Amino acid sequence: MSGRSPTVTRLFWTLVLGGAAGFRYGAPALAATGAACLAILLHRLDRPRRFRSLVRRIARRHAATLALRRRQERFLDAYGNTIEDGWLRERAYFVERTILPLVEARGFSDYVDPRFDQMEAIVERVASGYALPDAIDTPEDGVAYERYCAELLGEAGWDARPTGASGDQGCDVIAEKAGVRLVVQCKRYARPVGNAAVQEVAAAALHWSGDMAAVVSNAGFTPAARKLAGTTGVLLLHHDDLSGLAPVRRAGRRMVTAGR
Template structure:
């Protein structure tokens, strides 16, 4: 995409034509040309403000998703260091695939490189909204209680859900049904991203329980290998916050 005209390009013809007109029509023509130049300058000077306003609007529109992805992709390692590598990749992806195309279409694409830090700060602000209740500190500490917690969230969303027994579940911690759709869930209360072992288990559970949908639910994020395997096996990777609004679709039911 070609760069937008510079301020000098925009002012060239108004100045030239205004100067020429003033020779024929006097001070009034010169004043009119001056007014045109002033409008162009004011519009140009406000471009940065409009750029920021557009970025804030884009980030705010996706704020809930950004906040959820930030919670999923940030975690504390065993040494109490905040590991945010996954979130930083997610943030860059959002800027490249969502923000940049909108800026290009609106004529602000040339500003993105020079104002990238400003854009990232706006996205961080939008993603830093407080976590909805229940807070992480209020989550059950042990795995079995977390399974029951996830089943209760599904019940609120309209599913008939039950946590399975600790043994003999064949990879399904929760089994839920709604409108003829059966869902099997692996629940992982972890302090670090969940690996692809959980995806493999829930794939087996989907077959064993003849389920339509399979999901891994965690309070933490997921490793890149888990995401890759989930995409290949049609497994949903969810944060427990997603369960409160999870609803089956007609296309989810296996034929």
């Protein structure tokens, strides 16, 4: 039976064993064989529904995080167009890293490629259908946005202060907590932030003797910025992340992670 689908294999052996039993036990065994074959076929026909249900259950476990990431990675540009490139990348990443391993483990490996778009659509519905608290309007002015970010860090227990409009050397906010100094550059943009901001805040961390560095934005980050951040250790955060930001010590070194 090499190369056959599991359903065909089950039907084959059910018929073989059921037929043999029928010779010995007659009509009752044949009736049981027919019922078993029908159950196998119904189970097969129900497979697409079970697949969709599995994907929904996985997505719903992460609904709050998905909804927040969807809000953070979608924004209006200066022309009123909705820019969601960052969210589309995030959605695909979630499907690839979180959903696929689980659906493959449940026997749906053959659905991975042909139904990838369907999985993304399910994730989209879950994320868009989750009710988040109303977003707080952020200041439009850059300096006011820096103060706003400092206030959010203060609410999270950081001793945070803006550095001022001039002479900041790429640092807009200095924050300290539990002996960790965080150097922050704030970007209130209408487009994703590029890797120049990552370079600037990495240098600012050296200038200000920072333990960690972060770029905070309302508008997401370009792939180049994300790549450089991974190399330099700079955190790329949405301002929503600041209320849960905490210093963490690990393996003898200081680092900062966004607690969600």
